[in-house]
Amino acid sequence: MAKVITRDEQQTENTWDLTTIFESDEAFEQKYKALGERLGEEEKFKGSIDSADSLAEALETEREIDIEVSKLYVYAHLKHDQDTSDDTYSAMESKARTLAVKFSTAWSFLVPEIMNIDESELKSWMEDGRLSEFAFDLEKLNAKRAHVLSDKEEKLMAQAGEVLSGPSSTYGMFNNADLEFPDAVDSEGNEHTLTQGTYIDLLKSPDRELRRSAYENLYAKYGDFKNTLSQTLQGVVNTHVFQAQARGYDSARHHALSNNFIPEKVYDQLVETVNRNLHLMHRYTELRKRLLGLDELRMYDVYVPMVGDIDFEMSYEEAKEWMLKSLEPMGEEYVGIIREGLENRWVDIYENKGKRSGAYSSGTYGTNPFILMNWQDNVNNLFTLTHEFGHSVHSYYSRQNQPSNLSGYSIFVAEVASNFNEALLADYMFKNLEDNRKKLYLLNEQLEGFKGSVFRQTMFAEFEHKIHSMKEAGEPLTAGGLNEIYGELNRKYFGDAVEYDDYIDVEWARIPHFYMNYYVYQYSTGYAAAASLSKQVLEEGSETAERYVREFLKKGSSDYPIEVLKNAGVDMTTSEPVENAMKVFESQLDQFEVLLEETGL
Template structure:
């Protein structure tokens, strides 16, 4: 067993350099005290946003404080995540979070007061150069004005927030804290702990009896609570419908998508186009059955790898070269930013005792991006590193080219740059790998990623919209009706090759994203947009790469997300991007089948 080192044993060159934010913990504390003392600055504006000048001063003051508090928060959470067992940094992060809450509370008056300004007056004010960097934010507020209620009604809605969130919090507590599963038993009679965290790993096992046991034990447990869970899900759907009706939206979906100004046709185009190409998923599912050598394919067989016994070791230093080479189609500037990140310690590479698990890209306005990894010497970690650098370069460009209030980006486009990077890496590796088994393994991973991010998430999106529509039409959401809808969707998506059972019908009961109000479709649209954009860059060259950088990566939230993507070359209001993504999937499937014949 490899020993896990302590934080102190890490080599500095493989850790992130947080001195780029604060030179020392003492400097953090000094800034904390300063900003804590400035919380009262909000009071001078409350009740006094009565002129263009006062509005400008308030917005600039709030933005300045937001930038500084952002640095405090990022420094503290990165310090905490590098060693969660360090009480000093746990306390530091808690202090920063508390300061954020106090700041948000102090400035909570601002948006309601802006919306009390006459619409025509606000429209005139936002044309003034003093508000030029806030003009788009004010435009978005004005567009939502018709759905803002009276002061008394808004106060009631706010007070009802805790009650309305009960179905979600109840499900979360039940799903994460209370629910326990029987052990899964393998072919030799050995017991394996079954939890939310181990479930997918058990389904990846080559032991089919272990897969079956894990699958059945998980869904038997959920099934025993199906009536309770149907009520929590119905509760959150009812909340979405109530809020949409109270605010004058046409439907719950209309409200959810309007929050990011996404036309509903984007949702409908996604579902229709994916349905049009379900024959590709059916073909892939049939191929899985053949490669696994099964007489019947069951739902517990869909995660186990089709390509086995491939030793695809990848050390960190080698991985950096693969990544940099794969990104060359993006040009010298783009690759130079990635090199800067690798050379100037943006990445915290290796695991140590107490370090937060997983991987992410972080940072804030006024800092460089920071990437957390827990590196293991395999090709999957190479893809994770490349994925996170996609996020980091996106953030780097947007922060360099936009003011802080427009340097972020919505969840609708957040995963595009990361999946775009992965697509370039996959293309480069496939063209440059000589080992055919490694090529097969790589293609298998790409096909699985597409299946999970596009086909499966679109199926979720169909289910989510169906149950909201049922509620809006007065149909009760019972365990039986939810099972029926979900089971029918599984049969449609996986086709006749799959042998179905009653267990999969209750999968809806374990999906937390169904409590997140029309969230899942964005995984599919983001993945499809990335596939389409990467295909364009690889086929068309440097001009298209420059367009992607200038019209997408640098834009932050300076325009509506649907327009940012459209200007980059992907119009999500049409079927074309999803069609292009399906062509990528079909091409990879063709390559996979062709390689199988060569081995």
């Protein structure tokens, strides 16, 4: 096993260039001090916003400070993540975060004060040219006016926040800190540590006895606490229902989706369309059963690769070429941005001691994007790099084309650009690889990604809506009832090819997303939108690619997310995008079966 180098041993060209934010740590400290001295500027505006001019001045001042605080925090968190063992940068990140909280608290008066302005008067102010860049933000505030409570009630809701977060905090502490599992045991009697982090890797093992042991040990432990966990889940559902009712929304779902102005029909269309296409998921599980050569396909068999171990090494230099070639359908400008990132040290490439694990894209308004990788020489890292560049190019375009307050984008669309890039990469690799076994490996990964991001997340969305609807109808959420609902959904989605047991019925207790208030459906919609858009670009060519850049990547949050996607060519209020995604999945199944026959597997 190769020795992990220290941060000091990294070659400069393989690290990100943070001097593009601050030339040195000393420059960071100077900015930190200067920004600290701006605390108190907000006092000028409290109780004094009485005209378009005073509102514009307040909003511009807050925006100016926010840009600088964000740069301060991004620099500190990137420095910290490149070596989390360095106390200097741990302290730097901590104090940058603290300063950001201080500013957030200091300016928290602004939205309530705006909401106290008469609606018709505010609308007349919005016609003032100085407020043009803030007009959409003010429009969204006005749209939620009916759900804003009195000052006294809003204060009570804020004070109740810590109490209302109790069930979620309790679950998080139990699930992440207190819950321990017996070791899993393989077919030779060797013990393997079973944790939340190792579970899926154990289920990918070719050793079926190890998979079974991990599966049963994990869910048996959750089963031991099913009554307690049903109460924590009921507690968080109660919180969602209470908050929606207190603010005058029709339901908890109406409240949750209104945060991003997503029509509820989007949720319903997703569930209905996926249900119409469950025959494709059933075809997938039947194929899995046949390829694994099993008399009985169990739930602990649904993660192990359908094709045997395939050596698919990929150096970073090779990966760059694959990525750039695969994205050529997006045009010279798009590819040029990625080249700029590769050549100008946007990417922190290799692992070192203390470096944060995983991968992400970061940055803020006024900086270039930054990508953290922990590169390993395999094709999965190629897909990760391409995924993160999707985020980075999206951020680059939106920051270049929108003012800072409109340059972000909502979680509803956040995964579209990244999954879009992966889809173009997969298509290009499939067409240009000569080794059929490598093609099978890629298709296996694509099928697994679709299963996890569309079918499985939609199943979660059905469960989440069902339990909220039950609570709103006055029905209790008991462990037995939750097991029954979840078990029925699992059987519906995975089909008759699977031999079921009682262990999987308690999987609801393991899923933290059920505590996140109608969050999980967005994995499915984002993946489906990306599949539909990439299919359009590949079939229709440059004009469609230009539309995707112009109407989606450059728009940031300058319009409602559902409208941004619609203008890019995907109307998520209809079934068409999800249907198109299903056609992609079906095509991948077809290709997989053809290749299996050609390779004699």
